[in-house]
Amino acid sequence: MIALIDYGIGNLQAFLNLYQRLHIPVMVATTPEHIEQADKLILPGVGHFDHAMQLFNASVMKDAVVRRVTEQNVPIIGICVGMQMLAFSSEEGVEPGLGWVPGRVRSLKNALAHTQLPMPHMGWNDVVAAKDAPLFKSFNPDDTRFYFLHSYYFEPEQADFCMARCDYGISFSCAVRKGNVFGVQFHPEKSHHFGEQLLKNFAEL
Amino acid sequence: MLAKRLIPCLDVRDGKVVKGVQFRNHEIIGDIVPLAQRYAEAGADELVFYDITASSDGRVVDKSWVRRIAEVIDIPFCVAGGIKSVADAGKILEMGADKVSINSPALANPQLIAELNATFGQQCVVVGIDSFFDVASGQYQVYQFTGDESRTQKTQWLTRDWVAEVQRLGAGEIVLNCMNQDGVRQGYDLAQLKSIRDLCRVPLIASGGAGTMQHFTEVFSTADVDGALAASVFHKGIIQISELKAKLIADGISIRP
Numbered sequence: 001m002i003a004l005i006d007y008g009i010g011n012l013q014a015f016l017n018l019y020q021r022l023h024i025p026v027m028v029a030t031t032p033e034h035i036e037q038a039d040k041l042i043l044p045g046v047g048h049f050d051h052a053m054q055l056f057n058a059s060v061m062k063d064a065v066v067r068r069v070t071e072q073n074v075p076i077i078g079i080c081v082g083m084q085m086l087a088f089s090s091e092e093g094v095e096p097g098l099g100w101v102p103g104r105v106r107s108l109k110n111a112l113a114h115t116q117l118p119m120p121h122m123g124w125n126d127v128v129a130a131k132d133a134p135l136f137k138s139f140n141p142d143d144t145r146f147y148f149l150h151s152y153y154f155e156p157e158q159a160d161f162c163m164a165r166c167d168y169g170i171s172f173s174c175a176v177r178k179g180n181v182f183g184v185q186f187h188p189e190k191s192h193h194f195g196e197q198l199l200k201n202f203a204e205l
Numbered sequence: 206m207l208a209k210r211l212i213p214c215l216d217v218r219d220g221k222v223v224k225g226v227q228f229r230n231h232e233i234i235g236d237i238v239p240l241a242q243r244y245a246e247a248g249a250d251e252l253v254f255y256d257i258t259a260s261s262d263g264r265v266v267d268k269s270w271v272r273r274i275a276e277v278i279d280i281p282f283c284v285a286g287g288i289k290s291v292a293d294a295g296k297i298l299e300m301g302a303d304k305v306s307i308n309s310p311a312l313a314n315p316q317l318i319a320e321l322n323a324t325f326g327q328q329c330v331v332v333g334i335d336s337f338f339d340v341a342s343g344q345y346q347v348y349q350f351t352g353d354e355s356r357t358q359k360t361q362w363l364t365r366d367w368v369a370e371v372q373r374l375g376a377g378e379i380v381l382n383c384m385n386q387d388g389v390r391q392g393y394d395l396a397q398l399k400s401i402r403d404l405c406r407v408p409l410i411a412s413g414g415a416g417t418m419q420h421f422t423e424v425f426s427t428a429d430v431d432g433a434l435a436a437s438v439f440h441k442g443i444i445q446i447s448e449l450k451a452k453l454i455a456d457g458i459s460i461r462p
Contacts, residue, residue: 014275124208
């Protein structure tokens, strides 16, 4: 059973619909008991980093999520700001992140200050995955496109935490992994067939 | 490479999709949910749902259709029309929309842009701008309440000044609707879009005027907009999205196949 962590942020409906269409068991988790029952977790996130961290820290599910992920190695995937929450910190705010994938979240605007590229990075972009990255199983490497919508990006401390890269003025890690903890900067739930395949791969890990 | 976006715009009234020719004489063209589904399958990169009556007649509009759309499509979509407060926007986003677009309410209360940015993040705040070339003054000017002919009025804003102001307040994307071109299918307003592109540092979406596939090539190659929005050419089947994408790719435009 996949649990969508409903800590008060993010659009869970799109994930719910997608997994239901795939006939993969899924639920919206609102209590610690739900988290205990799940064998996979999805951490969504939109908006401001601090706002998302504060809501998560205040959630009744937080302790259960931490225990499941850090002690019982349950796979979790952070989506968009949910991925950024896996870092130690973000230039967008002052709240500490979860630190499950060592790295820091940087301002894309600052990184692109010397360019004329529009900000935020919004739209469908090519994703180049590392060989054998399990989330990208059965993808055509020449045609892997996801929908992005963000102004900050994840900078992992070690290159081997990076599972996929994307180019927008700079090359950045758009998917990270450390052990059972995964994160993607793009929105698989809005990326049509590509997103469906990725979320299916996560479910089948 | 980041792909240019093709964005069918579905004008909605009372939960039905209507098409507009210069904002008047609407005819109902279909149920909203199957149309949304059809466009997602056909390769639309994003959809905009524009509740055309909401902003101009002051009533509370039933937006439950947003949830029904979120249930069937897995591409991003934006909802516009009648969003006057952070609470209004919150409801739409909670029902599954990815972005909200504000137009007249932003003109009435520019601070709303900043409030939406602070609450939901820049990436979901779209500002729609209805811009009309005023022959008398020789300037592009911003209009409001364009959903209702009797209330449509010129604002104090020159388009280029308003574009700068909404960016300063925290808009994440601008949809520039060139009213002189709307519904007449003579092509996008390339001159205006090009001049606005130069001062627009957020994604810029062209709206108004698409009639042929060549118009899309022109707007991407000449005005370097991030997306092109169109309604009737898609709704009436004058342009098929798959054929349009093939042509744009052949023309060297970065497009999601």
